[in-house]
Amino acid sequence: MSTILPVAQHGEQILTLKAVEVSNAEFNTEWLMQLATALHNTMLERNGVGIAAPQVYISKRMIVVGSRPNPRYPDAPEMEAVVMVNPEIIEYSFETCLGEEGCLSVPDQRGEVERANAVKVRYQSLQGEWFETYYQGFPARIVQHEVDHLDGVLFTERMV
Numbered sequence: 001m002s003t004i005l006p007v008a009q010h011g012e013q014i015l016t017l018k019a020v021e022v023s024n025a026e027f028n029t030e031w032l033m034q035l036a037t038a039l040h041n042t043m044l045e046r047n048g049v050g051i052a053a054p055q056v057y058i059s060k061r062m063i064v065v066g067s068r069p070n071p072r073y074p075d076a077p078e079m080e081a082v083v084m085v086n087p088e089i090i091e092y093s094f095e096t097c098l099g100e101e102g103c104l105s106v107p108d109q110r111g112e113v114e115r116a117n118a119v120k121v122r123y124q125s126l127q128g129e130w131f132e133t134y135y136q137g138f139p140a141r142i143v144q145h146e147v148d149h150l151d152g153v154l155f156t157e158r159m160v
Helices: 030-045 138-150
Strands: 050-052 062-065 082-092 096-103 106-116 118-124 130-136
Touching: 030 050, 030 062, 030 082, 050 138, 062 138, 082 138, 096 138, 106 138, 118 138, 130 138
Parallel strands: none
Antiparallel strands: 050 062, 062 082, 082 118, 096 106, 118 130
8 A cells, every 4th residue: 555645735834844854863764764655655646746754744854856747747857756865955057947836735826936957966865875966957946846845945935
């Protein structure tokens, strides 16, 4: 059975908090693995292209980014889903672009947000290994949107 979690909605306090880092003791645990699977399943079930743990009422610095065409984003590029624990954007491109964003926590609203066109993100795997990955275009937008969730920021606060 795949777990689908309830999604916090705009106005709920959990979405305004800065999430807590996943600790060394939590890596490679059944709890963290189950959370990653439940986040991924919830994102797919709701036609999202990314999701952050605070959106499912868990104030931890963990996101799933997985772009693919769906009813909410028909033109999204295909990208394998990536679980990022304690992600940090360490580089932003000088070039920015406007793009329409939506959010599972703000279901009835979409808006134009200016974001860096490319980012380099440093994050840990579920086992605690460190990675650095470069994203550009739509995947870079998703990473920035989800990292914002970890800092208690909704896209509606960044709309132009």
